[in-house]
Amino acid sequence: MSAPALQSLDPVRATTHVAAPYDLIELIFFAYRDFVGEADLVLSSYGFGRAHHRVLHFVDRLPGLTIAELLDILRITKQSLNRVLRDLVEGGFIEQRAGVADRRRRLLVTTRSGEALARELARVQSDRIAKALDQAGEDTRVAVTRFLAGMVGEGDRAHVLELVARGRINGPHL
């Protein structure tokens, strides 16, 4: 926090407040609407929805992911997860393997076609992000990355950053 006490000492701001970032609240809505909307179009041609996308994405990025870890990432119930996971497995996009150390665990991995779909979806989203970063100018990427990380709940932030880094280690996927 950068010197919050200054605010009440500043005569101009003493009786007023910092304007609430309504522009950002609204831009987050519109940006997210269009960001996921474009992927939805691709997904619907496969008979899948947004929930399938999330599962496929994280399995592609974190091969060997378990059900428990996925539930923790998505914050949904296992019944909801199982419904979409079943579609993906039956469609030949995801495979399950028994864990090595613990055979109760199901390690999830993408098949060739699952990987292809995940990458296709990531490409349309990456293109949109790349254009937005490009238009926004220098240093934007670092600022945006920090901002988004700061938007994640404090208790979960370290875990999220670790997951994102884990995904990166698996390579740029290109």
Next chain:
Amino acid sequence: MSAPALQSLDPVRATTHVAAPYDLIELIFFAYRDFVGEADLVLSSYGFGRAHHRVLHFVDRLPGLTIAELLDILRITKQSLNRVLRDLVEGGFIEQRAGVADRRRRLLVTTRSGEALARELARVQSDRIAKALDQAGEDTRVAVTRFLAGMVGEGDRAHVLELVARGRINGPHL
């Protein structure tokens, strides 16, 4: 686009690609999940959901909004909108007035309690944004605003920016 042709001329990048921004794809997911999740908690104590929030928010920000404009913002069908709008009207959070020039139009405005709820929800989201901006350092706000605007579909961007500006004109709401 900053000199995309350079990429194929750069010997280091000639056979490879720019790494896809997987970190940003994932951070957008986690940031949005927690951003709306916190508001959902408040909403559920009123028996409302995310869809009610969106309607209430934009009506509070753009008093006198018509059904047609709201449908264009939310990109849902009038049947979906009507379901949640009816809840908000019956709950005494939104009022409808006949249009002045065109009496077919319903001008939507928040009641006192509707305004209070809208502001309460905006406050928790503003607080999260303010903290994230603060942690991310100087110049972040401009960069993030530009980035988010760039994420909006090109065809809709001018309209979105106009709406956001229109909302701002109504005052800082504090």
Next chain:
DNA sequence: GGCAGTAAGTCAGCATTGTTGACATATTTC
């Protein structure tokens, strides 16, 4: 004045994706 077009409301039914609760199975750990 009457008629076409427009803004909005409504009914019915359905899909996706979230929820609870209860219970089953396989495996590990103690």
Next chain:
DNA sequence: GAAATATGTCAACAATGCTGACTTACTGCC
């Protein structure tokens, strides 16, 4: 062997999208 753990499954329900069809009220225009 018993308890705990990881996962799967059945059933029912809620929120929020959708399509299609039809109504009502009002405006604009010939």
